Amino acid sequence: MTNKTPITVAYGDGIGPEIMTASLRVLEAAGAQLELDVIEVGEQVYRSGVTSGIRPEAWASLRRTRVFYKAPITTPLGGGYKSLNVTTRKMLGLYSNVRPCVSYSPYVRTKHPAMDVVIVRENEEDLYAGIEYRHSDEVYKSIKLITRPGSERIIRYAFEFARQNGRRKVTCFTKDNIMKLSDGVFHKVFEEVAVEYPEIESEHMIVDIGAARLADTPEMFDVIVVQNLYGDILSDIAAQLAGSVGMAGSSNIGLGAAMFEAIHGSAPMIAGKDVANPSGLLMAGVLMLVHIGQSDVAERLHNAWLKTLEDGIHTADIYDPSHSHELVGTQEFAEAVIERLGSKPRHLKPAHYGQPKPIETRMTPVTPSKRERVGVDVYIQYAGKDPVILGQLLEAKVAGDGLALDMVGNRGLKVYPQGVTEAYLSDHWRCRFLAAPGEQADQRQVLRLMERVVKAGLQVVSSEGLFLFDGQPGYSLEQGQ
Ligand code: NAD
Numbered sequence: 001m002t003n004k005t006p007i008t009v010a011y012g013d014g015i016g017p018e019i020m021t022a023s024l025r026v027l028e029a030a031g032a033q034l035e036l037d038v039i040e041v042g043e044q045v046y047r048s049g050v051t052s053g054i055r056p057e058a059w060a061s062l063r064r065t066r067v068f069y070k071a072p073i074t075t076p077l078g079g080g081y082k083s084l085n086v087t088t089r090k091m092l093g094l095y096s097n098v099r100p101c102v103s104y105s106p107y108v109r110t111k112h113p114a115m116d117v118v119i120v121r122e123n124e125e126d127l128y129a130g131i132e133y134r135h136s137d138e139v140y141k142s143i144k145l146i147t148r149p150g151s152e153r154i155i156r157y158a159f160e161f162a163r164q165n166g167r168r169k170v171t172c173f174t175k176d177n178i179m180k181l182s183d184g185v186f187h188k189v190f191e192e193v194a195v196e197y198p199e200i201e202s203e204h205m206i207v208d209i210g211a212a213r214l215a216d217t218p219e220m221f222d223v224i225v226v227q228n229l230y231g232d233i234l235s236d237i238a239a240q241l242a243g244s245v246g247m248a249g250s251s252n253i254g255l256g257a258a259m260f261e262a263i264h265g266s267a268p269m270i271a272g273k274d275v276a277n278p279s280g281l282l283m284a285g286v287l288m289l290v291h292i293g294q295s296d297v298a299e300r301l302h303n304a305w306l307k308t309l310e311d312g313i314h315t316a317d318i319y320d321p322s323h324s325h326e327l328v329g330t331q332e333f334a335e336a337v338i339e340r341l342g343s344k345p346r347h348l349k350p351a352h353y354g355q356p357k358p359i360e361t362r363m364t365p366v367t368p369s370k371r372e373r374v375g376v377d378v379y380i381q382y383a384g385k386d387p388v389i390l391g392q393l394l395e396a397k398v399a400g401d402g403l404a405l406d407m408v409g410n411r412g413l414k415v416y417p418q419g420v421t422e423a424y425l426s427d428h429w430r431c432r433f434l435a436a437p438g439e440q441a442d443q444r445q446v447l448r449l450m451e452r453v454v455k456a457g458l459q460v461v462s463s464e465g466l467f468l469f470d471g472q473p474g475y476s477l478e479q480g481q
Helices: 016-030 043-047 056-065 084-092 148-164 182-194 207-216 228-241 279-291 295-310 330-339 387-397 443-455
Strands: 005-010 034-039 067-070 096-102 116-122 132-134 140-142 169-174 201-206 223-226 249-253 258-262 371-381 404-410 413-416 428-434 459-469
Touching: 005 016, 005 056, 016 034, 016 279, 016 295, 016 330, 034 056, 056 067, 056 084, 067 084, 067 279, 084 249, 084 258, 096 148, 096 228, 096 279, 116 148, 116 228, 148 169, 148 182, 148 223, 169 182, 169 207, 169 228, 182 201, 201 207, 207 223, 207 228, 223 228, 249 279, 258 279, 279 295, 279 330, 295 330, 371 443, 387 404, 387 413, 387 428, 387 443, 428 459, 443 459
Parallel strands: 005 034, 005 067, 067 258, 116 223, 169 201, 169 223
Antiparallel strands: 096 116, 096 249, 132 140, 249 258, 371 428, 371 459, 404 413, 404 428
């Protein structure tokens, strides 16, 4: 191979520079054909007043290479600094986060010797859309935003990944028994896409019991596909269960761009001491090599790394006198891997990467539904504590003109009419007005209703339109309704 692939490299903060130096040495020795474009991101950049942690010229490099090999960075606390990871994912449209979590028993201590799980996490939506409001003195709100096309894309990615990598099963975790709409659509799309992959087993679990099973018997899982927040939590748990927070790499994949990094942070406490384990970044490098079509180099490097682990050449984080042979520093570990290039592990499963095909995922255009406006939820800030007084005021002064008061809710609980009143009542109330069954409400009716709310002396915080989509409610019922 003569053509070098341009990649953007960031040495990062804390242990970043030492593990990046070690990893690049191994990649080069393994024969990787890379043209490096080094950029500065992270702490220095933040402290120079750039709140995103990345300067415009660094963006220019990323736009050119579309491949980012990134060491961990330190995000300074406070000061309005934005997470560089979240910014990079959003700007480059990196919708998929893939984290393999593998045990290397008996060479690395773990309670789960047979674990080999890949977590595929949606990377752009969910609560990470970062849409938040403070609505009243007492109430704060985060919006969980889930799209059908975004769900389809990540779920297809998980199945395509499984197919390309000879995986047998894809499991989906949601909480659709509670979030029937946002998690409900993710589960529904999962069932629809699974049908197109008959050779791959598919299963769905509620996320709480799924997480408990993952912690207890990770070997029953293969590929797991999840929304953003569940994925964030579960992938850290899974990496730790494999016994190796310092050893796992991850990829963030988008349309025509990708970022590769270790899953751990910049570990400032051990920075500059040459003790950090470079394996996480090295494994991210392997994922990168496969992504850019240098699978033969990835395979050589991965197998030499497995052999190094088998030979008991271990950094301090995984060193255990009962089965390690030699305690080494960061650069010595890299040397040991380089010495073993060309070798294969004897007991651990050797790595094998065929020529990869880019994972094509499509988003099926959503067929427009018949949408009918049937009412409105008006949120108000109201300091009174008696739902009956509020309910009667709304019935007397606000309802009418084709919109009747359906219920008043507080913290997701129906409190009027005949609601629960033992629960704590906050200063934030949901007042639901509906048109008569079979009737629709037009926007002017809603505006006139809002005006009556104001005239009644109540403080409007926000409102939500209530729609039926092909006759199905596009809104949740209050608990107790
Ligand atoms: P951390 O992952 O840096 O450290 C957690 C623990 O694991 C520490 O005990 C550390 O010494 C150990 N550890 C981590 N990597 C290791 C390695 N390669 N070898 C040996 N031991 C290792 O998490 P933290 O302490 O919560 O965060 C430190 C900083 O890193 C914070 O500023 C945080 O914002 C940042 N961070 C960055 C990223 C990223 O850039 N992707 C990810 C997570 C955290």
